[in-house]
Amino acid sequence: MASVTFENATRLYPGTERPAVDSLNLHINDGEFLVLVGPSGCGKSTSLRMLAGLEDVNSGRILIGDRDVTDVQPKDRDIAMVFQNYALYPHMSVAENMGFALKIAGVPKAEIRSRVEEAAKILDLTEYLDRKPKALSGGQRQRVAMGRAIVRQPQVFLMDEPLSNLDAKLRVSTRTQIASLQRRLGVTTVYVTHDQTEALTMGDRIAVLKDGVLQQVGTPREMYDTPVNVFVAGFIGSPAMNIGTYDVVDNTAHIGSATFVLPRTAADELAAEDSTKVTIGFRPEALDLTTESDPAGIPIDVNLVEELGSDAFVYGVIATAEKSESVVSRGAEVIVRVNPRSVPGKGTRIYVTIRPGQEHVFSPTTGLRLASA
Amino acid sequence: MAQQLQITAASPDPALLDLPWNIPLAEWPSQVLAALPRGLSRHVVRFVRLSGAVIAIKEIGESVAYGEYELLRKLGKLDVPSVVPLAVITGRRADDGEPLEAVLVTQHLQFSLPYRSLFSHIIGADTATRLIDALAVLLVRLHLIGFYWGDVSLSNTLFRRDAESFAAYLVDAETGALYPQLTDGQRNYDLDLARTNIIGELMDLEAGDVLDEGTDVIGIGDSLVERYNDLWAALTEEESFGADERWRVKERIHRVHRLGFDVDELAMTADAGGSLVRIQPKVVDAGYHSRRLSRLTGLEVQEHQARRLLSDLDHYRALEGRGDERESALAHDWLTEIFEPTIRAVPASQRGKLEPAQLFHEVLDHRWFLSQQQQRDVPTLEAAQSYLASVLPDRPQEQAVLGLSPEDAAHQE
Numbered sequence: 001m002a003s004v005t006f007e008n009a010t011r012l013y014p015g016t017e018r019p020a021v022d023s024l025n026l027h028i029n030d031g032e033f034l035v036l037v038g039p040s041g042c043g044k045s046t047s048l049r050m051l052a053g054l055e056d057v058n059s060g061r062i063l064i065g066d067r068d069v070t071d072v073q074p075k076d077r078d079i080a081m082v083f084q085n086y087a088l089y090p091h092m093s094v095a096e097n098m099g100f101a102l103k104i105a106g107v108p109k110a111e112i113r114s115r116v117e118e119a120a121k122i123l124d125l126t127e128y129l130d131r132k133p134k135a136l137s138g139g140q141r142q143r144v145a146m147g148r149a150i151v152r153q154p155q156v157f158l159m160d161e162p163l164s165n166l167d168a169k170l171r172v173s174t175r176t177q178i179a180s181l182q183r184r185l186g187v188t189t190v191y192v193t194h195d196q197t198e199a200l201t202m203g204d205r206i207a208v209l210k211d212g213v214l215q216q217v218g219t220p221r222e223m224y225d226t227p228v229n230v231f232v233a234g235f236i237g238s239p240a241m242n243i244g245t246y247d248v249v250d251n252t253a254h255i256g257s258a259t260f261v262l263p264r265t266a267a268d269e270l271a272a273e274d275s276t277k278v279t280i281g282f283r284p285e286a287l288d289l290t291t292e293s294d295p296a297g298i299p300i301d302v303n304l305v306e307e308l309g310s311d312a313f314v315y316g317v318i319a320t321a322e323k324s325e326s327v328v329s330r331g332a333e334v335i336v337r338v339n340p341r342s343v344p345g346k347g348t349r350i351y352v353t354i355r356p357g358q359e360h361v362f363s364p365t366t367g368l369r370l371a372s373a
Numbered sequence: 374m375a376q377q378l379q380i381t382a383a384s385p386d387p388a389l390l391d392l393p394w395n396i397p398l399a400e401w402p403s404q405v406l407a408a409l410p411r412g413l414s415r416h417v418v419r420f421v422r423l424s425g426a427v428i429a430i431k432e433i434g435e436s437v438a439y440g441e442y443e444l445l446r447k448l449g450k451l452d453v454p455s456v457v458p459l460a461v462i463t464g465r466r467a468d469d470g471e472p473l474e475a476v477l478v479t480q481h482l483q484f485s486l487p488y489r490s491l492f493s494h495i496i497g498a499d500t501a502t503r504l505i506d507a508l509a510v511l512l513v514r515l516h517l518i519g520f521y522w523g524d525v526s527l528s529n530t531l532f533r534r535d536a537e538s539f540a541a542y543l544v545d546a547e548t549g550a551l552y553p554q555l556t557d558g559q560r561n562y563d564l565d566l567a568r569t570n571i572i573g574e575l576m577d578l579e580a581g582d583v584l585d586e587g588t589d590v591i592g593i594g595d596s597l598v599e600r601y602n603d604l605w606a607a608l609t610e611e612e613s614f615g616a617d618e619r620w621r622v623k624e625r626i627h628r629v630h631r632l633g634f635d636v637d638e639l640a641m642t643a644d645a646g647g648s649l650v651r652i653q654p655k656v657v658d659a660g661y662h663s664r665r666l667s668r669l670t671g672l673e674v675q676e677h678q679a680r681r682l683l684s685d686l687d688h689y690r691a692l693e694g695r696g697d698e699r700e701s702a703l704a705h706d707w708l709t710e711i712f713e714p715t716i717r718a719v720p721a722s723q724r725g726k727l728e729p730a731q732l733f734h735e736v737l738d739h740r741w742f743l744s745q746q747q748q749r750d751v752p753t754l755e756a757a758q759s760y761l762a763s764v765l766p767d768r769p770q771e772q773a774v775l776g777l778s779p780e781d782a783a784h785q786e
Contacts, residue, residue: 014553053558054521074562087415087528089573091581100573104591165415165434165547167474 002067002155004028004051004188008060011046011212020046022212023060028205031186033179035203037193038235043212045160048192052158053077064155080154082162088133088141095120095129098147112151119150122184142174150185157182157189163198175202196236200224208232226360230367233281233360239313239335243281245364253278256318258298260354266361266370279362284313284335286358290351297351300334305343312340319349381442382460382478388424389478394465397473398432403779410776411489414528420481420775427481427773428459435463435475437547442477444546451518452660454511455543456482456531482542483772484728485531488574490774492583501575501593503538509600510633511541512567513608514659521559523548525567527574534727534771536677536734564601568594607632611653616643622652629654633676635661669704672712674730681734682712685753692750715757723765725772736760 005028011021021043028034036044049055051062053074061070069077088097098119099112107115120126123143133141149157162178163171179202182189193199199206200220207217208231216228227233233241246253246260251267253260262270262278270278290297299319306313314336336352344350361370378394393401398417407420407427417432433441438461445458457480465473491500508530515522522529522543529545552559572594578584608629614621626636638656643649662679666672674682689707690696715736716729727735740756 052562054556054562055558056556074558075565087524087526087570089577089580091577096576096580100576101569103576104569104572104594165437167434 002065002188003030003032003063004034004156004190005063006047006051006060007063009047009050009057009062010059011043011050011055012058019058019212021050021209024214026207026214026217028188028190031188033182033189033191033202033204035191035193035199035206036209037196037199037206038209038215040194041211042209044192044194044209046212047209048158048160048190051156051190052079052081078155080149080152080157082146082149082157082159088144090132090134092132093130094125094133094136094144097133097144098151101148102151115151115153116147119147122150122181123147138170139173139177143177146178146181155188157187159189159191161193162191163193178202197238200236206236208235210235226369227281228369230279230281230362233362233369237283239284241281241283241360242334243279243360243362244318244332245277245279248276248278253280255280255298258351258353259295260359262361263359269370270363273363273365275364277364279364279367280354281360281362282354282358285337286355287336287352288355289338290353292351294351294353296353298334298353300336300350300352302344302346302348302350303333305338305346307340307343309340312338312343314338314344314350316350377464378462378466379464380460380462381439383446385460386424389460389462392421392423392430394462394473394476395468397467398430398476406779407773408775408778411487427775429456429479429481431477431479432474433477433547435461438463438475438477441546444549444551445479447551448520448543448546453514453518453520453543454540455546456480479544481773481775482531482533482544484731485533485542486771486774487531487776488527489578489583490776491532492578501588502596504532504541505571505593505597506600507532507535507539507541508567508571509597509604510659511543512563512601513604515543516555516560516563516605517608517657517659519552519554521550521552521555522546522563523550523566524570525563526570533675534731535675536681536731538677540675540677560605564598567601568598571597604632608634608654608657611651613649613651616648616650619650622650625652625654629657630661633661633680634659635664669701670708670712672708672730674728678730678734681737682730685711685733685737711753714754718754718757718761719765720761723761725770726765726768727771732765735764739764 006024006026009021009024010019012019024047036047038044046055050057053069053072057070061068063069064077064079089100092100095113095116099116102112102115116129117126120129123146125140125143125147128136128140133144136144159178163174166174175198191202200223203220205217205219206223208215208223210231216223216232223232223236227236230243234243244255246255248254248262248270251262253262260280266278292299300314300316301319302314302316304315306315316334316336317332318334336350338344362368363370380389393405398419401419405421407422409420410418419430421428421430442458442461445455448455449457458477459480460478461475462478463475465475467473488504491504504527508525508527511530512522512525524545524547529543531542531544532539533542572590575584575588575590575593579586579588579590584590612621612625622639622641626639629636635658636654636656637658638654640653640655642651660676662683663674663676666674666679666682669686672682686704686707689711690698690703695703712733715733719732726732736753736757739760740751740753743751743756743759
C-alpha cells in the first residue's frame with residue numbers, strides 16, 4: 001500500500017491549447033479513499049488515466065509511494081483498475097474466476113488459494129468458492145469481480161465511474177458496499193465520478209476539478225461548510241446552494257427588500273477590492289422563516305412546494321428581483337427547506353433570514369470566498 | 374407525467390414497436406426469441422427475429438447505451454469492422470409502472486461465429502492461432518484510428534470466415550473511447566488486458582472440456598502480443614537507409630500491402646548531406662485487396678477473400694491468354710463468366726451456409742483438389758458442380774449462429 005502524489009502533473013493533448021489537466025498538485029494518503037469529482041470535461045478521468053499510465057504526463061510527475069511512475073508502463077505500476085472487465089467464466093469455479101490472473105502470472109497454487117480465501121472472507125463469498133458463477137446473484141457476481149482486483153494485492157485501486165452502468169437501486173447499494181469494503185481493506189483508492197452525492201457519501205476526501213484545474217480538496221464536511229469559491233459552493237450539495245450577487249451599501253447587502261449586514265472581515269476585503277457588489281450563498285437548509293416586519297427578512301414568492309416526507313422544499317423567487325443579479329443559471333430562483341409539517345401554499349409570499357454564520361460570502365470579481373467572521 | 378417509450382435510431386423500423394418492451398428482457402417469452410447467448414455476460418442479451426433479420430438486444434444503463442450507440446456509429450463511419458447499431462430505446466415501463474432499463478439494439482452480423490461455437494464445432498489445432506491473428510489485426514486497426522477498447526476479449530468479438538483465415542469484428546464497445554491518437558500506455562494496457570482475457574477465456578474452455586487439457590493457453594495469449602507488436606511495427610515504425618538504397622521505399626510499401634494495408638501517407642526525410650533517408654508510414658488504411666477487388670468488380674468482400682478472388686482473376690487471365698488486356702474489362706468477364714454462375718448454381722436451400730465469397734473460396738480449394746487428383750486443369754464451373762454435390766450438403770448453416778435456442782436454454786436452467 002502506498003500514497004499517491006501528483007506533482008504539477010499536466011496533460012496537454014496534441015493540437016489543443018488549454019491543458020486537459022493543468023498543474024495538478026494532490027497528495028493522497030496511504031489507505032485513503034479520494035474522490036475526483038467535477039462536471040464533464042473537468043479533467044477528473046484524465047487525471048485518473050494519468051495515474052493509470054494511460055495518458056502521457058507532459059510535465060510534472062506522478063509518484064506511487066516514493067516511486068516516480070511518470071514513465072512506467074501501466075502493467076508495471078502495481079495498480080488495479082476495478083470493474084473495467086468483469087465477465088465471469090461459466091465453467092470455472094468462483095475461486096478460479098478470482099485467481100486466474102495470478103495463475104497466468106505464475107503464482108504458486110498454494111499462495112493463489114490462500115489469497116483467494118482471504119479475499120473471499122472479506123467479500124462474504126467463502127461458501128461459494130467451489131461453486132460456478134451461475135449460482136450467484138448479480139451483487140455476488142460483482143463482488144467476484146472486485147475479488148479479482150483484491151487478490152492481486154495492488155498498491156492502489158482505480159475506479160472510473162464504476163456505477164454508471166448499474167440501475168438506480170443497485171447503484172445505491174453498490175456505493176455503500178464499495179465504501180465499506182475499501183475501509184476494511186485499507187487500500188489507497190482513487191475514484192472518479194460526476195455525481196457529487198456519490199462523492200460526499202463515499203470519499204474520505206473529495207477533490208473538485210473544473211476546466212482541468214483543481215478547485216479544492218477536503219473532507220466532505222469541509223467542502224460543504226467552507227467552499228473556497230462560487231463554483232465549489234454551487235457544485236457540492238443537493239439541492240444546490242442559493243447564490244446571488246447583490247448591491248452593497250455601508251457594509252450591508254440588499255437582497256430584494258431585505259438587508260444583510262456583512263461580516264466585518266468580509267466587508268473589509270470587499271472595500272479593499274473597491275467593490276459595490278457582493279456574491280452571497282446560502283444553503284436551502286440554512287434559512288429560518290421570519291415575518292414581514294423583520295428588516296432582514298428576504299421576501300420570497302412561492303412557485304412550487306416539493307414534499308418529500310422527511311423534508312419539504314420551497315421553490316420561489318426573491319420578490320423584488322430587479323436589484324439582484326444572479327450568478328447561477330436558475331435566475332433569481334431560491335430554494336428553501338421548510339418544516340414538512342407546515343408548508344406554505346403555492347402563490348404565497350414568505351420571509352426568510354439566513355441563519356447567523358451560515359452565509360457564504362464571495363468576491364463578485366474573483367468568485368473566491370472572503371474570510372468570514 | 375409518465376415518461377414515454379422513446380426510440381432513437383437513424384432509420385427506425387416500426388416493427389420494433391411490436392416487441393414486448395414492458396417486460397424485462399430476461400423474461401421475454403421464448404416465441405419472441407431467436408436465441409440466447411452462450412456464456413455469462415454482464416448484461417442481459419437476447420437475439421430476436423425482426424423484419425426478416427436478426428437483431429441483438431442488450432439491457433444497459435441509459436447513458437452507457439447512448440454512448441455505445443454513438444461510438445459504434447462512429448466506428449462504422451471509420452470503416453472499422455464492428456457491429457451496426459440500430460437503436461437505443463428508453464423510457465420503458467413495466468405494466469405496474471416500474472421503470473425498466475434502457476436497451477441498445479444492434480444488427481446481428483450475418484455469417485459471424487462466436488468463438489465458443491468455433492471451438493465447439495471445428496476443433497482444428499490451428500483454430501486458436503487463426504482467431505488470434507484476426508484479433509491482432511482488428512486491435513491494430515482500432516488503435517490506428519485512436520480507439521481504446523478497454524475490454525478486449527474473444528467474447529467481445531465476432532469472427533467471420535475469411536478465405537483460409539478469419540476476420541474479427543468488434544461487438545462490444547461499452548468500455549471504449551475514441552481519441553485523436555492513443556498513447557503507448559493505452560495501447561499496451563489494452564493489449565495486456567486482451568492477453569489476460571483471452572487466456573481466461575481459453576482456461577474456461579479447458580474447464581468446460583471444449584479445449585484439450587494441456588493446450589498451451591498462456592502461449593496462445595502471448596502470441597497475440599507478439600502478432601500485434603509485429604504488425605504495429607511493420608505498419609508504423611521508422612526505418613532509415615543510405616540514399617543509394619531508394620528501392621527500399623517501394624519495398625516498404627509492398628510489405629505494407631502484403632499485410633493487407635494501404636499507405637495513404639508516407640513521411641520521407643533526408644539528412645543535410647543527403648546520404649541518409651528516413652521513411653515512416655503516417656497514415657495506413659486496412660483493406661488494400663478488398664478495395665482493389667471492389668474497384669474492379671463491385672464485390673464487397675473481406676480482405677483474405679479478396680486476395681483469393683484476385684488471384685483467381687490472374688489465373689483466369691493466364692488461362693484465357695489475355696495477358697495484355699485492361700484489367701477492368703477482364704474483371705468484368707471473370708465476374709459474369711466465372712464468379713456469378715458459380716454462386717447462382719447454389720440451390721436456394723443451401724445459401725444460408727456460407728457467404729458467397731467464402732463459398733467461392735471453397736470451390737477454388739475444391740478445384741485445386743480435383744485438378745491434383747485428375748492431373749488436369751478442372752474448369753471452375755465443373756469444380757463447382759462437384760463441390761455442390763459432394764461437399765456443401767454436409768456443411769452446417771452459418772448465416773445466423775447465435776447461441777442457445779430458447780428450448781435448450783430452458784433445459785439448462
